[in-house]
Amino acid sequence: MAYVAIADSDHEHALHDPQTFIRKYIWSQDHKVIALQYAFVAIAIGLVALGMSVLMRLQLGFPNTFSFIAPQDYYQYITMHGMIMVIYLLTALFLGGFGNLLIPLMCGSRDMVFPYMNMLSFWVYLLAVLVLVAGMFVPGGPTGAGWTLYPPQAISAGTPGATWGIICMLASLAIFIVAFTMGGLNYITTVLQARCRGMTLMRMPLSVWGIFCASILGLLAFPALFVSAIMMTLDSVVGTSFFMPAVASMGEPGKHVGGSPLLFQHLFWFFGHPEVYIVALPAFGIVSDLLSTHARHNIFGYRMMVWAILAIACLSFVVWAHHMYVSGMNPYFGFFFATTTLIIAVPTAIKVYNWVLTLWRGDIHLTVPMLFAIGFIFTFINGGLTGLFLGNVTVDVPLSGTYFVVAHFHMVMGVSPILVIFGAIYHWYPKITGRMLNETLGKIHFWATFIGTYSIYLPMHYLGILGVPRRYYGYSNGIEFIPPSAHTANEWITISALFVASVQMVFLFNLAWSYFKGKPAGSNPWRATTLEWQTPDTPAKHGNWGPKLPVVYRWAYDYSVPGAPEDFIPQNVPPDDRIPAGHEAAKA
Amino acid sequence: MSLTFAYGALLTGVIVWLLLVSRLRARPWEASVATASSGMTFPETVAPAKVGLWVFLAVITSLFGLFISAYHMRMGHGPQTVSDWRPFPEPLILWINTAVLILSSVAMQWAKVSLARGDAAHTRTGLLLGGAFAIAFLVGQFLAWRLIKVSGYLVPSNPAVAFFYVLTGVHALHLLGGVYVWGRTAARMRKAHELIDVRLSIELATVYFHYLLIVWLVLFALLLTHSIDSQMIFERLC
Numbered sequence: 001m002a003y004v005a006i007a008d009s010d011h012e013h014a015l016h017d018p019q020t021f022i023r024k025y026i027w028s029q030d031h032k033v034i035a036l037q038y039a040f041v042a043i044a045i046g047l048v049a050l051g052m053s054v055l056m057r058l059q060l061g062f063p064n065t066f067s068f069i070a071p072q073d074y075y076q077y078i079t080m081h082g083m084i085m086v087i088y089l090l091t092a093l094f095l096g097g098f099g100n101l102l103i104p105l106m107c108g109s110r111d112m113v114f115p116y117m118n119m120l121s122f123w124v125y126l127l128a129v130l131v132l133v134a135g136m137f138v139p140g141g142p143t144g145a146g147w148t149l150y151p152p153q154a155i156s157a158g159t160p161g162a163t164w165g166i167i168c169m170l171a172s173l174a175i176f177i178v179a180f181t182m183g184g185l186n187y188i189t190t191v192l193q194a195r196c197r198g199m200t201l202m203r204m205p206l207s208v209w210g211i212f213c214a215s216i217l218g219l220l221a222f223p224a225l226f227v228s229a230i231m232m233t234l235d236s237v238v239g240t241s242f243f244m245p246a247v248a249s250m251g252e253p254g255k256h257v258g259g260s261p262l263l264f265q266h267l268f269w270f271f272g273h274p275e276v277y278i279v280a281l282p283a284f285g286i287v288s289d290l291l292s293t294h295a296r297h298n299i300f301g302y303r304m305m306v307w308a309i310l311a312i313a314c315l316s317f318v319v320w321a322h323h324m325y326v327s328g329m330n331p332y333f334g335f336f337f338a339t340t341t342l343i344i345a346v347p348t349a350i351k352v353y354n355w356v357l358t359l360w361r362g363d364i365h366l367t368v369p370m371l372f373a374i375g376f377i378f379t380f381i382n383g384g385l386t387g388l389f390l391g392n393v394t395v396d397v398p399l400s401g402t403y404f405v406v407a408h409f410h411m412v413m414g415v416s417p418i419l420v421i422f423g424a425i426y427h428w429y430p431k432i433t434g435r436m437l438n439e440t441l442g443k444i445h446f447w448a449t450f451i452g453t454y455s456i457y458l459p460m461h462y463l464g465i466l467g468v469p470r471r472y473y474g475y476s477n478g479i480e481f482i483p484p485s486a487h488t489a490n491e492w493i494t495i496s497a498l499f500v501a502s503v504q505m506v507f508l509f510n511l512a513w514s515y516f517k518g519k520p521a522g523s524n525p526w527r528a529t530t531l532e533w534q535t536p537d538t539p540a541k542h543g544n545w546g547p548k549l550p551v552v553y554r555w556a557y558d559y560s561v562p563g564a565p566e567d568f569i570p571q572n573v574p575p576d577d578r579i580p581a582g583h584e585a586a587k588a
Numbered sequence: 589m590s591l592t593f594a595y596g597a598l599l600t601g602v603i604v605w606l607l608l609v610s611r612l613r614a615r616p617w618e619a620s621v622a623t624a625s626s627g628m629t630f631p632e633t634v635a636p637a638k639v640g641l642w643v644f645l646a647v648i649t650s651l652f653g654l655f656i657s658a659y660h661m662r663m664g665h666g667p668q669t670v671s672d673w674r675p676f677p678e679p680l681i682l683w684i685n686t687a688v689l690i691l692s693s694v695a696m697q698w699a700k701v702s703l704a705r706g707d708a709a710h711t712r713t714g715l716l717l718g719g720a721f722a723i724a725f726l727v728g729q730f731l732a733w734r735l736i737k738v739s740g741y742l743v744p745s746n747p748a749v750a751f752f753y754v755l756t757g758v759h760a761l762h763l764l765g766g767v768y769v770w771g772r773t774a775a776r777m778r779k780a781h782e783l784i785d786v787r788l789s790i791e792l793a794t795v796y797f798h799y800l801l802i803v804w805l806v807l808f809a810l811l812l813t814h815s816i817d818s819q820m821i822f823e824r825l826c
Contacts, residue, residue: 114637189636224654241672258747260662303615
């Protein structure tokens, strides 16, 4: 794979720094600006989803108190909250945000290989978000079919948003996939073709590995969602029967005949399960870099970590039907998917062991990014262990409809990656703005979020074991088996959720305040080895590297190397000169 | 489901194997690696656009692979005695369209070969013919859709018909994208002083046209296999 094409010819081209405000910040082709554009939009729409979760919790914790939350509203909040968090926040922020920011900087490139397409990717993503938001204002409101959008109820009368709302959702998803495809092509091609000299695949930081593999997963898995979105739109608008079975309503037969709802489930989860790893792999990669940097210790088992990422990526395509145990399937298929699900725990466990062993005998600095990284390990282990329960057919069947599942996937796919995102923002904010985030506010943010989320989700496991069904608007009438303690737990969870949601305002305040008043960061405040900290300017200017691209001589984890004058050796330091730039005093 | 599974496993396996495995044996933490010149010399160069195109073709493969999986699963859904899958005769014009698309691909290949020889006149002719045949194919597909409608087979609730329109429609949209790129390339060809200016565009457009021909041949075979005519032939043979 020849990645020198750009690296070697680079010096022949002048850097065309955009001069006008519009070209610099709006129609920008600079990967760093596009990363921020993605991040702003993703966080903004994520806050809307956070607000919806608060409304859901108010209803569950204190039923019959908030008259403005009708049952159909509740289902619309569930649907929009799930879809926004998974697709429009986590996927967009990890790949559009961190992918854009980190790939060129960590690989020593000037930009993405197709900058114009990169810019288009963001604007098409914005269009997808706008269509999604428009769905909230159409007649009937947004769809309330649940985030999985299962037919037949998604487009059947009686479901909230079954006419316009679902069309907006499907259109928005299709547009999002177009945007993602443009971005994903860029991420993969840039990693393969535009790495600087010396940056072999096995010298790449694990953040890049995670984003790279997640992009491949996305490009191969999102078409399944695209196919289902097109076919369901046709079922709804034209009257085809791809997914819609014959349904009679009020004694009258409908226009559909013989469609297969199971076909939709297969397509949806063929996308849906890799989607878990589209979010998780970048998180795995980023947290590896955070742990190594802040423990001043080389990552344990780098090659094993790369192989584990690849193994997880491959296996993620053959486990999808474990989401469908309760839909009914051939027992042999159930056995197969339970087995593959348990096998995927092996490379995942390898990664967890390696993270812990990276900390072992490290010079651990409990900085805010490190706190979030350690918080991630705890949360991911908890969420992962409950995944082992749910991966087994016989255990999953009774638990599938309960809050145990809600607790599991929020721990493993909600809180865990969000903790990494926070850690990553605290880590790279100095490179983006040139200023440090306030550490005290950061620690308050971490402890409140960490303890608060456990306070939400640990009791949910208890609710699940009790058999409290999920997806219910209220439990007040006719559900005798739910004991009073479940209601008390629900109140506690709601109060915790309100607390966690409000603490995020501290984080937003910190972002804004530190931009103006934060302590100047310098070029490499964490004393990190990876290339993004070695740019000549902080924040990095257009083209990233000034007149000359960097050359890489070593891997990304040379921390605490015996005999070295500093406890880190950046990747671009030649073998015979092991003192980082800007640390010449040590040389004297 | 089994088809989808086989497809996913095979595709990811092949990609990982081809792209990565041979390069993941290095031990980057060893001092000898840092001092050696490994990774510092690169004998070959590949244009990023070429890699980008191949990645995009992988995405399209995924898309059509999933459509075909859905086609098979939907066809086999439910007991055969009450199946709502009603095969219909494919319009004969599809054979002509197929021939036209093959000609389009041949013309593009001619343009590419002429380009390699430095023959500007033949390159231009091949390019123009390639695009013209592609447009003719699209017009032919539109006529096929009209024919099915006029013949009274256009019943949306019949999944055989619905899949026909979806598969041919998605393929046509991809070819339309190819025609757009072809149009830009043809416009640049008119202004280009040297053939080298359009070389990459023509090479990539040719690969894309070839690929869409292969996709069409697979789709056509799929649709043909399950049409009412072929079912009657099979019944006679049996």
